[in-house]
Amino acid sequence: MKFELLHTDAGSRARAGKITLDHGVIETPIFMPVGTVASVKGVHQRELADEINPDIILGNTYHLYLRPKMEILKQAGGLHKFMNWDRNILTDSGGFQVYSLSSNRKIKEEGVKFKSHIDGSYHFFSPESVMEIQRTIGADIIMAFDECTPYPCDYRYAKRSMHRTHRWLDRCVEHLTKVPEMYGYSQTLFPIVQGSTFKDLRQQSAEYIANIGADGNAIGGLSVGEPAEEMYAMTELVTDILPKDKPRYLMGVGTPINILENIALGVDMFDCVMPTRNARNGMLFTANGSINMKNKKWENDFSPIDENAYTWVDTAYSKAYLRHLFAANESLGKQIATIHNLGFYLWLVREARRQILAGTFTEWKNKMVKQMDNRL
Structure with missing residues (x-):
């Protein structure tokens, strides 16, 4: 195994690095x-x-x-x-x-x-x-x-x-x-x-x-x-x-x-296990906070699951449809929510890496923490 430390954020200890193993490169944080x-x-x-x-x-x-x-x-x-x-x-x-x-x-x-x-x-x-x-x-x-x-x-x-x-x-x-x-x-x-x-x-x-x-x-x-x-x-x-x-x-x-x-x-x-376990219970993580897809408020909301489109499911299905799948106890709802949550988690760490390399991590992190501390 080889680890290369590429950059450390000036305002924190946040690091961007690269781990090389026999099955490929891991870009950190991951x-x-x-x-x-x-x-x-x-x-x-x-x-x-x-x-x-x-x-x-x-x-x-x-x-x-x-x-x-x-x-x-x-x-x-x-x-x-x-x-x-x-x-x-x-x-x-x-x-x-x-x-x-x-x-x-x-x-x-x-x-x-x-x-x-x-x-x-x-x-x-x-x-x-x-x-x-x-x-x-x-x-x-x-x-x-x-x-x-x-x-x-x-x-x-x-x-x-x-x-x-x-x-x-x-x-x-x-x-x-x-x-x-x-x-x-x-x-x-x-x-x-x-x-x-x-x-x-x-x-x-x-x-x-x-x-x-x-x-x-x-x-x-x-x-x-x-x-x-x-x-x-x-x-x-x-x-x-x-x-x-x-x-x-x-x-x-x-x-x-x-x-x-x-x-x-x-x-x-x-x-x-949080992104997958919570997904199966109807909770989505987003850049603006968490969403309980079982809530009735989404029943006639035909907007995309997440306009930020971390994966294809985010714009392929509406909140109303995903809410319906959970209400009907349809396993497809759990699959869609799981793909979304994992996509969001991977986006989050990769965006953190990008911000570290750009020298803007601390300001971005503080903004994201405030945004994500919401229930939509």
Whole structure:
């Protein structure tokens, strides 16, 4: 992996860069659509590539491990071939999913025993097994196995958890050297900063992760219920420590406003289920605020979904038609809304990049944050 830092905004820490991997170039800042089970929900790969056009998408280690299972992915030649996606893929470690199964998992130093949400069967993830699983999946960027703490979190627990994550990282790094890449291209490991919302722990963790010397670094354990101000404070602290010549990935964030504010703090990569999940519930994100398409007010509004036309669906269909599809519980409505939201998210980060390169990011960002903080 190669990262080039092209420009940093004069009024903030916002950066424009370029990551080069074996499946293509990623222009940063970037948003990664979430393809949990080898599919970005409701979107064909052709629409994903041609309309939304992301440089990279995300797959989920926990879900892919449970189905289709590793034997199938190995026979297929890896996730890229299995889902017919020839661009970059990042896989998370499964740590967040294990965290979310709090009533069905047990964490020990060796790893985590958990109960499948599908059939109730028991499984065990260790740093070593997670590295082997991600080798088999074949993502371009793979994540170290970590423990994601809840919010709020007891300080002593957060400290123990952070140190365990660091020990697990050392095991990941060591084991990865013993497990060869399987499909003829390179894979890059990102470690994950933890420490909950405690400044001293975040500082310790960021320093530990920085000293690993990985090609890129991730910030985990945020966007788990803490106030936005806490998220921004932790991000600012961590980006001040992580190497400037390596990409920074803020995991699981977030709203369009969250993304712009964290770009301003020096983050390069984002992912979140929000644009697809909210789309399925009828919420659209736009440059002027969010829209609930289920509201009766759109019943006879025949204007385009969004005149800014981030994708073809925005001008092909009217608000009245999309509202009708949701009222009729027609799956096409969810598909249209998903394509729109993902198109908007990709436009947002690419416009942020353009503004950074032009030297106008901070003024533009402040204007956009104010505009988007509306419900239409």
